[in-house]
Amino acid sequence: MTNKNTIPNRQAMCNTLIETATRDENIVVLTSDSRGSASLKAYAEALPEQMVEVGIAEQNIVGIAAGLAHSGKRPFAVSPACFLSMRSIEQVKVDVAYSNMNVKLVGISGGVSYGALGMSHHSLQDFAVTRAIPNLQVLVPADRFETMAMFRELVKSSQPAYIRLGRNPVADCYEHADYGFEIGKAVRMTQGDDITLIATGETVRVALDAAELLGKQNISAEVINIHSIKPLDTNAIISSARKTGVVITVEEHSIHGGLGAAVVETLAMERDVVTKIIGFPDEELVTGTSPELFAHYGLEKNNLVKIAREMLGESYGDSEG
Amino acid sequence: MTHTLKRKANQIRKDIMKMIYRAKTGHTGSDLSCADILVTLYYHVLKIDPQNPDDPERDRYVQSKGHAAEVLWAVLADKGFFEKEELLTFSQYQSRLIGHPNNQVPGVEMNTGSLGHGLAVSTGMALAAKMDKKPYKVYTLMGDGELAEGSVWEGAMAAAHYQLDNLTAIIDRNGLQITGKSEDVMGIDPLADKWRSFGWQVLEVDGNDVDQLISAFGFPNEVGRPKMIIAHTVKGKGVSLAENTPEWHHYVPSEEEYTAALNDLDNFMGGTSHDK
Numbered sequence: 001m002t003n004k005n006t007i008p009n010r011q012a013m014c015n016t017l018i019e020t021a022t023r024d025e026n027i028v029v030l031t032s033d034s035r036g037s038a039s040l041k042a043y044a045e046a047l048p049e050q051m052v053e054v055g056i057a058e059q060n061i062v063g064i065a066a067g068l069a070h071s072g073k074r075p076f077a078v079s080p081a082c083f084l085s086m087r088s089i090e091q092v093k094v095d096v097a098y099s100n101m102n103v104k105l106v107g108i109s110g111g112v113s114y115g116a117l118g119m120s121h122h123s124l125q126d127f128a129v130t131r132a133i134p135n136l137q138v139l140v141p142a143d144r145f146e147t148m149a150m151f152r153e154l155v156k157s158s159q160p161a162y163i164r165l166g167r168n169p170v171a172d173c174y175e176h177a178d179y180g181f182e183i184g185k186a187v188r189m190t191q192g193d194d195i196t197l198i199a200t201g202e203t204v205r206v207a208l209d210a211a212e213l214l215g216k217q218n219i220s221a222e223v224i225n226i227h228s229i230k231p232l233d234t235n236a237i238i239s240s241a242r243k244t245g246v247v248i249t250v251e252e253h254s255i256h257g258g259l260g261a262a263v264v265e266t267l268a269m270e271r272d273v274v275t276k277i278i279g280f281p282d283e284e285l286v287t288g289t290s291p292e293l294f295a296h297y298g299l300e301k302n303n304l305v306k307i308a309r310e311m312l313g314e315s316y317g318d319s320e321g
Numbered sequence: 322m323t324h325t326l327k328r329k330a331n332q333i334r335k336d337i338m339k340m341i342y343r344a345k346t347g348h349t350g351s352d353l354s355c356a357d358i359l360v361t362l363y364y365h366v367l368k369i370d371p372q373n374p375d376d377p378e379r380d381r382y383v384q385s386k387g388h389a390a391e392v393l394w395a396v397l398a399d400k401g402f403f404e405k406e407e408l409l410t411f412s413q414y415q416s417r418l419i420g421h422p423n424n425q426v427p428g429v430e431m432n433t434g435s436l437g438h439g440l441a442v443s444t445g446m447a448l449a450a451k452m453d454k455k456p457y458k459v460y461t462l463m464g465d466g467e468l469a470e471g472s473v474w475e476g477a478m479a480a481a482h483y484q485l486d487n488l489t490a491i492i493d494r495n496g497l498q499i500t501g502k503s504e505d506v507m508g509i510d511p512l513a514d515k516w517r518s519f520g521w522q523v524l525e526v527d528g529n530d531v532d533q534l535i536s537a538f539g540f541p542n543e544v545g546r547p548k549m550i551i552a553h554t555v556k557g558k559g560v561s562l563a564e565n566t567p568e569w570h571h572y573v574p575s576e577e578e579y580t581a582a583l584n585d586l587d588n589f590m591g592g593t594s595h596d597k
């Protein structure tokens with residue numbers, strides 16, 4: 001059940017980067033006046049020679065990172081997801097992905113982390129945009145342990161990647177980081193036969209909590225954590241969907257073009273599967289904190305349970321009402 | 322030396338015209354204006370080895386004005402980075418010689434084509450050299466129309482901030498872009514003052530004069546300052562029909578115009594033919 005973890009994923013990133021960059025002088029972190037919001041002050045103090053500040057210039061952070069990568073550095077460009085995935089998307093496409101430069105683009109305070117700061121600061125289109133770019137991985141850790149595991153892999157990988165992190169601490173989904181994380185390999189968090197819940201990032205915890213509630217109602221839910229939206233573990237999605245026939249995706253992203261879309265594309269040829277996409281609607285959001293927005297738009301366990309019961313009722317023909 | 326470079330530039334211009342005429346596509350005017358700059362770089366300035374194109378110690382050249390790809394392909398082939406016959410495939414189905422630089426081809430550092438990217442990338446390369454205390458130098462060529470891109474100035478600020486005196490940028494100041502005169506489309510003068518105020522050392526030369534280019538490249542960087550060479554050029558240089566006409570920015574000559582262009586280039590330096 002949900003615990004009271006107080007360590008945000010960005011903090012876990014910072015700790016992992018300090019740990020690895022201390023041993024590898026080619027690791028360089030770039031920030032765009034964002035070291036505070038990225039929780040990277042400790043890194044900057046520990047490894048000032050491996051830190052590059054570019055000021056408030058998101059196009060520049062990506063271009064400079066690409067140039068550093070070109071000359072053998074392993075740059076992590078860390079900037080708010082809303083800007084990194086929009087303002088600098090052309091540099092991401094051309095300088096990083098197309099030119100095949102080993103840059104890790106870390107979008108911090110992703111999704112609706114910034115809450116009441118409004119649409120300019122929300123990144124609810126980043127999965128859609130980044131996953132349409134060839135040669136760019138799209139990764140989203142569920143909790144602090146997965147963040148650690150992911151960044152340990154990222155410092156070893158030579159592939160361009162976009163990683164989205166949230167701002168606030170999320171309740172743990174794992175008990176430790178050594179569970180065999182692999183880029184491109186989904187994690188089956190719970191086994192179930194009745195319904196498949198597919199989630200990414202902060203919504204993995206939501207799906208796990210919903211699965212627990214469903215279990216109390218004798219509905220067995222399989223929760224799949226897609227930490228790699230690209231490359232996507234299509235086998236894991238298809239095999240679970242074939243087993244349950246009923247799929248709900250839930251993501252902190254627009255309902256267009258994100259995890260749900262990726263899952264539906266994967267399941268398009270499956271005759272006997274129904275899928276429902278839960279995410280943020282294609283409209284300006286109401287004002288609120290991140291938890292308020294999750295609740296308002298139904299990215300929460302009770303809504304998932306309700307939708308699951310509705311879908312199961314329809315597909316089994318025994319709707320309660 | 323300069324006589325050889327001038328002849329080389331003339332030969333490269335002919336290669337460019339042949340490629341564009343054959344492929345029926347290309348940025349003719351843009352290529353011709355900066356041919357002398359690329360020839361000076363590749364045959365006099367850059368420490369590079371076509372046999373070892375990934376040498377970590379090599380100088381780097383990033384062509385930010387990526388649309389002038391034909392001149393880059395012609396120079397790289399002539400230097401031996403790939404076989405010259407491959408130039409015949411330019412822009413053809415499945416060719417790796419695209420209409421913009423492609424770093425799958427030996428000798429090309431970065432993919433460019435979208436303007437305003439090269440300076441930031443070059444800044445990153447020069448910064449890496451400083452971090453690793455390596456002596457290699459980084460060069461990037463921009464167009465003057467390109468300077469309307471805001472990202473250029475983000476790069477300009479960072480290069481000065483990090484005191485990258487191992488970085489040299491060149492502006493191909495031909496004064497024309499696809500719509501017309503650059504000063505009419507979006508004024509950028511006083512250009513030298515802008516770069517000086519951004520903390521750069523600025524030199525101005527005739528960019529179609531290899532002697533002046535050699536001096537400018539050889540002029541030592543001020544300690545802690547990136548160097549800007551504003552190269553005043555003639556768009557379409559060497560082909561009288563193309564000179565100073567914006568229409569030739571992205572223009573494929575007719576057979577008649579092509580013959581006239583080659584004729585102009587053949588008559589260069591008293592009609593001596595120095596083709597390989």
